[in-house]
Amino acid sequence: MTAxxxxxxxxxxxxxxxxxxxxxxxxxxxxxxxxxGLYPYLGVEILIWSIYALAFNLVLGTAGLPSFGHGAYFGxxxxxxxxxxxxxxxxxxxxxxxxxxxxxxxxxxxxxxxxHRRGIYYAFMTIAFAQIFWTIAIKAYDLTGGEDxxxxxxxxxxxxxxxxxxxxxxxxxxxFVLAVFVLAVVGLWRLVHSPYGRVLAAIRQSEMRASHLxxxxxxxxASVFAISAALCGLAGALFAMAQHxxxxxxxxxxxxxxxxxxxxxxxxxxxxxxxxxxxxxxLLTRDVIGAFTNSWMLWFGLLFVxxxxxxxxxxAGLVKSSFERHSLRxxxxxxxxxxxxxx
Amino acid sequence: MALIEAEGVxxxxxxxxxxxxxxxxxxxxxxxxxxxxxxxGKTTFFxxxxxxxxxxxxxxxxxxxxxxxxxxxxxxxxxxxRSFQIMTLFDDxxxxxxxxxxxxxxxxxxxxxxxxxxxxAGLAEEADAVLASVGLGEKVAATARQLPYGDRRAxxxxxxxxxxxxxxxxxxxxxxxxxxxxxxxxxxxxRLRGKLTIVVxxxxxxxxxxxxDRISVIHWGQVVARGTPRELQQNEWVKRSNLGRxx
Numbered sequence: 177m178t179a180x181x182x183x184x185x186x187x188x189x190x191x192x193x194x195x196x197x198x199x200x201x202x203x204x205x206x207x208x209x210x211x212x213g214l215y216p217y218l219g220v221e222i223l224i225w226s227i228y229a230l231a232f233n234l235v236l237g238t239a240g241l242p243s244f245g246h247g248a249y250f251g252x253x254x255x256x257x258x259x260x261x262x263x264x265x266x267x268x269x270x271x272x273x274x275x276x277x278x279x280x281x282x283x284x285x286x287x288x289x290x291x292h293r294r295g296i297y298y299a300f301m302t303i304a305f306a307q308i309f310w311t312i313a314i315k316a317y318d319l320t321g322g323e324d325x326x327x328x329x330x331x332x333x334x335x336x337x338x339x340x341x342x343x344x345x346x347x348x349x350x351x352f353v354l355a356v357f358v359l360a361v362v363g364l365w366r367l368v369h370s371p372y373g374r375v376l377a378a379i380r381q382s383e384m385r386a387s388h389l390x391x392x393x394x395x396x397x398a399s400v401f402a403i404s405a406a407l408c409g410l411a412g413a414l415f416a417m418a419q420h421x422x423x424x425x426x427x428x429x430x431x432x433x434x435x436x437x438x439x440x441x442x443x444x445x446x447x448x449x450x451x452x453x454x455x456x457x458x459l460l461t462r463d464v465i466g467a468f469t470n471s472w473m474l475w476f477g478l479l480f481v482x483x484x485x486x487x488x489x490x491x492a493g494l495v496k497s498s499f500e501r502h503s504l505r506x507x508x509x510x511x512x513x514x515x516x517x518x519x
Numbered sequence: 520m521a522l523i524e525a526e527g528v529x530x531x532x533x534x535x536x537x538x539x540x541x542x543x544x545x546x547x548x549x550x551x552x553x554x555x556x557x558x559x560g561k562t563t564f565f566x567x568x569x570x571x572x573x574x575x576x577x578x579x580x581x582x583x584x585x586x587x588x589x590x591x592x593x594x595x596x597x598x599x600x601r602s603f604q605i606m607t608l609f610d611d612x613x614x615x616x617x618x619x620x621x622x623x624x625x626x627x628x629x630x631x632x633x634x635x636x637x638x639x640a641g642l643a644e645e646a647d648a649v650l651a652s653v654g655l656g657e658k659v660a661a662t663a664r665q666l667p668y669g670d671r672r673a674x675x676x677x678x679x680x681x682x683x684x685x686x687x688x689x690x691x692x693x694x695x696x697x698x699x700x701x702x703x704x705x706x707x708x709x710r711l712r713g714k715l716t717i718v719v720x721x722x723x724x725x726x727x728x729x730x731x732d733r734i735s736v737i738h739w740g741q742v743v744a745r746g747t748p749r750e751l752q753q754n755e756w757v758k759r760s761n762l763g764r765x766x
Contacts, residue, residue, distance in 0.1 A: 388595050
């Protein structure tokens, strides 16, 4: 969610060539993932975490707000989905809406407290509130199931009235999550290139200047935090569906830290697609290196340290500058060129 | 009637008095200079006018309306724009984007998410016209970070002008500029003279004495002398201080 992105040729488009290439490539995943030695559920995970990371990057990359407790809203969405399914309605759309609204409300409540703060104070308050949500998840046993969490969450069918899709299989769920991912990408792409998104980018660069231009900075900070929380909640609901459960671990600080690492390693600070790249690298590292050693996190941690030290713009920034340096534009590799050009 | 008026402004940070008593009245269309030694409280006074600092006591009026205690963005929306002594631009944005976000038309659409900025030719044209007026017409696509220092100073003024202000507060606009850069900025501000109400803090005395309609000298947090450049030449305090050599 880069500053330069508003001047890219694709900024005015609702759907860009990059998106089409990516969606088509993702749509083929179930066809070859097993032959590649991986498993279809990994595709579901990558998509859910990509929605989560893109939503988180709205706060970190676009608005420059250091939130380190976004796992809380992912978790609120997961729990709300399960609780709605158990107590209100088993309907998929109702449960997804409940999860999104619950995370939105949680996001608004927190945003009202933290949006007048900046820098380290802002960061610490996001952590403190995340700990509160996590503690509630652990302690409110009657509501949340305590450390066991909510189990036996169903994957309800996607009912469109005249047609209904069974989502119990991982391939069907993959395509359903892909559809949500498509909508999330289109919405976020438009948002970051809209006047609202440009004001957020301005706030990232100088809150003081933005307020002297007449923008109520705290209201922008609060609103983007709430929007991001709501979308994280939606991702959490999909996660609860995928996992058939919601548990406190998804809300803990480690989980919140993972999404920060994914975004930074992928290059979310300089490229719209950075979070997606980071998620893919993170989960593939977990599964591929994890097949050889339990200490896969050591290797990803090392990658994170190297990125922060030498390439703070992440993998997306590295590839982009590499393209520029070697003048590869217009010399083939068009899919990659598309992705990194339009960041 | 004064367009911008300060009455008995007093600012205290804990046990330190920064502004003792400032009274200032600037009629519409006047270019009012503020000068004084470092630490006199000039920038703090600007911070009070623009809402960054809440005065301990006193009144600030804009066109007769009390704006005391209003937030920074509310005061900006009422038509008070400012530049900063230490330049504060959106460095990742192009010159055009810097100006565009300052336009009232953009601000009115600040919460809009349905349309992309890139598709709005009207905003770009309006921003380019402002940039052309400060001599940056050829550099609209350069990022603020890439611009040379003098151009960045001009861009700061362009951003303030884009707000369509009623009162323009310029904090040391020639600071850090060499001879040519300063000359260019003097010409620019000279062109604005009479069209806008301008309050300018400046250490460059030649600049102030050649352009200002009236000048207030602030020292120890209070106005110690005020008048037209000619009147200040006769002022005993100014004569005794090293400011007198410019007058």
